[in-house]
Amino acid sequence: MIDIFETVCYKTDEPLKKHTTMRVGGKAKYVFFPKNFDELKAVIDYCKDNNERYIVIGNGSNIIFTDAGYDGIVIKIYNLMSDISVEGDLLAAQAGSILSKLANVAKDNELTGMEFAAGIPGTLGGAVVMNAGAYGGEMKDIIEYVDILLKDGTIKRFSNNEMNFGYRKSIIDSDMIVLSAGIRLSKGVKSDIEARMFELKEKRTSKQPLDYPSSGSTFKRPEGHFAAKLIEDAGLKGYRVGGAMVSPKHSGFVINYDNATAEDVLKLIDDVRDTVNDKFGVLLEPEVKIIR
Ligand SMILES: Cc1cc2nc3c(=O)[nH]c(=O)nc-3n(C[C@H](O)[C@H](O)[C@H](O)COP(=O)(O)OP(=O)(O)OC[C@H]3O[C@@H](n4cnc5c(N)ncnc54)[C@H](O)[C@@H]3O)c2cc1C
Incomplete structure (x- = not known):
């Protein structure tokens, strides 16, 4: 049997902003980095045996943790499990x-x-x-x-x-x-x-705010509409809450413009959703997963 604290790489009291591309969020009690199936299974068994809440993440590019952090174990499957x-x-x-x-x-x-x-x-x-x-x-x-x-x-x-x-x-x-x-x-x-990959890369760089932390498109595409267009038409391009901003380059992206907290980002998401709903009667649904 694997003693996870002896065998598996982990960090204690780890800031989750280091593990999400939005770069916000409080701390987790533990973040584990299993390097194979046996280690992953051992961490999960530990969580189950000890009634610990756990979540598996990849690169954290579609996740936001709140400022309260995660009261449990985050298991990051990335790089070490990548054959x-x-x-x-x-x-x-x-x-x-x-x-x-x-x-x-x-x-x-x-x-x-x-x-x-x-x-x-x-x-x-x-x-x-x-x-x-x-x-x-x-x-x-x-x-x-x-x-x-x-x-x-x-x-x-x-x-x-x-x-x-x-x-x-x-x-x-x-x-x-x-x-x-x-x-x-x-x-x-x-x-x-190669040419197709290059073409798509150029499109991304020209249209998306890749020089700021974000979780990509914040909202799902509502049926019959484009989230970015609705947000722009609602006059929210560049709208800010604290350090979070609706990207002036692409209104579908909420960016961490200046040391935002998760609260800034979540308040901004709520404001955008409410304003778009009031103006156009379309309820935007976040694509990004908010972990509370
Ligand atoms: C700049 C930027 C551009 C983006 N562009 C796009 C785009 O064009 N298209 C698009 O679809 N998305 C896009 N995204 C969003 C994101 O990259 C994708 O959703 C991606 O697939 C998430 O992968 P991840 O490993 O980061 O998952 P995470 O964010 O770590 O996790 C996402 C969800 O999957 C779960 N999860 C992760 N790994 C596992 C696992 N092994 N087993 C079980 N559950 C797991 C997590 O618990 C969470 O619920 C973009 C994001 C950014 C920051």
């Missing part, structure tokens, strides 16, 4: 693999289909949970299977169909942990793949 292998046109990877790395591996193996994901700053695990997508592609289009650790401790392979992918959602709930996934791509031409 990637390629067999024909199937890419098999562990949940902690960063999407840009996966897209580059695909490109180097002349496999097309992952170009859309190259600029999404998350892990494979987070992207599967969120059914992340961009520029006409989404994980749903390329995932063949997902290996998931279930609440009862068993591992089950889910097919694409069984994942119930929808717009920025999947079947995964807080009791299911993505361990790895298979991505089915198709044979392509390396220079074309």
Whole structure:
């Protein structure tokens, strides 16, 4: 049996702003960094045995913790659990693999289909949970299977169909942990793949406020509308609460402009939602996950 405090890397009283791309949030009692399945399982078993609340995160690029922090154990699956292998046109990877790395591996193996994901700053695990997508592609289009650790401790392979992918959602709930996934791509031409990745990168850099911390698009796309357009039309471009701001470059992004607290960001999100609802009768739903 693994003694997690002896074997697994962890930090105590760790500021969660270090582990989210919005760079806000209080502290967690512990953040664990398992480097393989056995360590991950041992941390989860510890949490269950000791009635500790826990959450698994990837790169924290779609999460906001409040200033109160997280009263439990944060398990970060990133980098240390990121093996990637390629067999024909199937890419098999562990949940902690960063999407840009996966897209580059695909490109180097002349496999097309992952170009859309190259600029999404998350892990494979987070992207599967969120059914992340961009520029006409989404994980749903390329995932063949997902290996998931279930609440009862068993591992089950889910097919694409069984994942119930929808717009920025999947079947995964807080009791299911993505361990790895298979991505089915198709044979392509390396220079074309490279050119497409470059084109999408240029689009991102020209349109998105990548020089400030953020969680990407703050709100989901409401049916029949674009969140950024509604926010801009409501006169909220550049609107500030404390250090948080609606990006003047892209109204769909809330940015941490100047040492924002989570409270600033959450108040800004509420204000935007209320103003847009009052003006246009459209209720914006956050895409970013707020952990309380
Ligand atoms: C600048 C910027 C641009 C972005 N652009 C896009 C975009 O174009 N398209 C898009 O879809 N998103 C975009 N995002 C949002 C974000 O990158 C994606 O949602 C990404 O898929 C989240 O991955 P992550 O590893 O950071 O997940 P996290 O933020 O760490 O977690 C997201 C959710 O998944 C859960 N989770 C994470 N890993 C696991 C796991 N292994 N098992 C079980 N649950 C897990 C977490 O508990 C949480 O509920 C952007 C974000 C930023 C900051």
